[in-house]
Amino acid sequence: MFDPTTFVGFHTWLSLIAIVAGFPVTAGLLHGHTRPGWTGVFLSTAFATSATGFGFPFNGVLPSHIVGAIHIVLVAIAAFALYGRRLEGGWRRAYAITVVLAFWLLIFVLVAQLFGKVPALRALAPTQSEPPFAIAQGVVLVIFGVLTWKAARRFTSYHALA
Numbered sequence: 001m002f003d004p005t006t007f008v009g010f011h012t013w014l015s016l017i018a019i020v021a022g023f024p025v026t027a028g029l030l031h032g033h034t035r036p037g038w039t040g041v042f043l044s045t046a047f048a049t050s051a052t053g054f055g056f057p058f059n060g061v062l063p064s065h066i067v068g069a070i071h072i073v074l075v076a077i078a079a080f081a082l083y084g085r086r087l088e089g090g091w092r093r094a095y096a097i098t099v100v101l102a103f104w105l106l107i108f109v110l111v112a113q114l115f116g117k118v119p120a121l122r123a124l125a126p127t128q129s130e131p132p133f134a135i136a137q138g139v140v141l142v143i144f145g146v147l148t149w150k151a152a153r154r155f156t157s158y159h160a161l162a
Contacts, residue, residue: 007052007055007056008056010052011049011052011053011055011056014045014048014049014052015045015049015106015109015110017041017045018041018042018045018046018048018049018106019103019106019107019110021038021039021041021042021045021046022042022046022102022103022106022107024038025038025039025042025099025103026099026100026103026147026151029096029099029100029151029154029155030147030150030151030154030155031154032154032155032157033155034082034087039082039099042099042103043075043078043079043082043099046071046075046102046103046106047072047075047076047079049071049106050068050069050071050072050075051072053065053068054068064109067105067108067109070105071102071105071106074098074099074101074102074105075098075102077094077095077098078094078095078098078099078102081094081095081098082095092155092156093152093155093156095155096148096151096152096155096156097148097151097152099151100144100147100148100151100152101144101148103144104140104141104144104147104148107140107144108137108140108141111133111136111137111140112128112133112137115128115132115133115136116128
């Protein structure tokens, strides 16, 4: 699973790198600025994570494909807002919102993977439809809802003050 020479390992490492990079990127937004190095790492690995997710064998469209497609769109909008529109006007807010939502989807999948792979968590929610799983995802959703709202407000208002 963590062997980067396998496709699964490569995909997993991309995910973990994107998640680690998401923390300083989001913290920067909450303080009204971008973190260029971290942002580049986040956007590239977040995109690659979802893109490689489509490389696994499957029959039909799965929920993971829908999440992956939404994630790619969010990352693409964020990249366009930052690099294509240089955060001008409403693109600044769009960037903040899409970056934090893209980060949330990575954490959403991480929580699902933890409940699927960690024996103690799997015992609590073997089908991921039990209350412990719903509570964990609900807490993550609330946290990221607040972070998205704050990032959109602060990243835009700090710019207005400059």
